[in-house]
Amino acid sequence: MELTLYRTYFEGGTNGTLFCSANFLCHTIELPWKQNKRNTSCIPEGRYELVPRYSTHFKHHLLVKDVPHRHLILLHPANDALKDLQGCIAPVTYLGGLGKGLQSRIAMQKLTSVVQQAIDCKEQIFLTITTQHYEFSRTV
Numbered sequence: 001m002e003l004t005l006y007r008t009y010f011e012g013g014t015n016g017t018l019f020c021s022a023n024f025l026c027h028t029i030e031l032p033w034k035q036n037k038r039n040t041s042c043i044p045e046g047r048y049e050l051v052p053r054y055s056t057h058f059k060h061h062l063l064v065k066d067v068p069h070r071h072l073i074l075l076h077p078a079n080d081a082l083k084d085l086q087g088c089i090a091p092v093t094y095l096g097g098l099g100k101g102l103q104s105r106i107a108m109q110k111l112t113s114v115v116q117q118a119i120d121c122k123e124q125i126f127l128t129i130t131t132q133h134y135e136f137s138r139t140v
Contacts, residue, residue, distance in 0.1 A: 001118035001125045003050070005089070006132040007042075009033050013081045013099015014042045017132070018091060020114055026091045026107035029081045029099050036069060039086040043067045043129070050075070050125040052115065060112050064089070064127065075111065077104040 005028060007016045016028035034041035043064065053063040053074065062075040070087060078084035079092065081099030091111050092101025101107075118125050 001115070001123050003125065003127045005127060005129045007045070007129060008132045010098045012097075015095055015098065016089075016129075018111070025111055025114060026093060027095045027101060029078070029085075029090050029092055029095070029101045031081050031085055031087060031099065038070060041087060042089075043070055043073055043087060045129045045131065047126055047128045050115070050127050052112075052119060061108065062111075062115065062125075075108075077108045079104050 001020065004019045005016045006019070007014050009032065011032055013032055014030040016030065018025045018028050030042035031040060032042065036044050048067060049065040050062045051065060052060065054060055058074065058076040064073040064075065067073045074088045075091060076088055078088070078090035079101050081090065084090065090101065090104050091107035093103035093107045094101060096102050115125055
């Protein structure tokens with residue numbers, strides 16, 4: 001299964017939109033880009049394998065594997081990137097500002113459900129992170 005995260009970068013946080021194929025799944029929030037600095041930056045763009053993980057704190061969530069110079073990067077619920085994240089990615093139902101969102105647990109449940117279907121089919125799960133490019137049309 002292929003997931004794609006389209007990011008838009010701001011000084012106060014990184015907002016994104018997550019798709020499975022061409023289907024919208026949810027929005028995302030992350031820390032701002034600060035050259036991949038541990039605990040203060042979102043991770044670099046690229047393609048990463050995701051694997052399911054469980055902890056008593058986050059319950060069912062996803063681990064982003066092989067992030068350069070980073071360890072234990074997760075997709076887990078959070079509604080405020082600056083307060084709740086240390087480089088991880090949080091799915092959210094609605095964006096509420098730069099690096100802020102609403103109803104993260106609902107978005108995480110939706111994402112986990114989609115991922116579980118792929119796991120049941122013995123598929124690998126990959127996440128491609130890229131910059132959101134906007135196309136503007138001009139009418140003459």
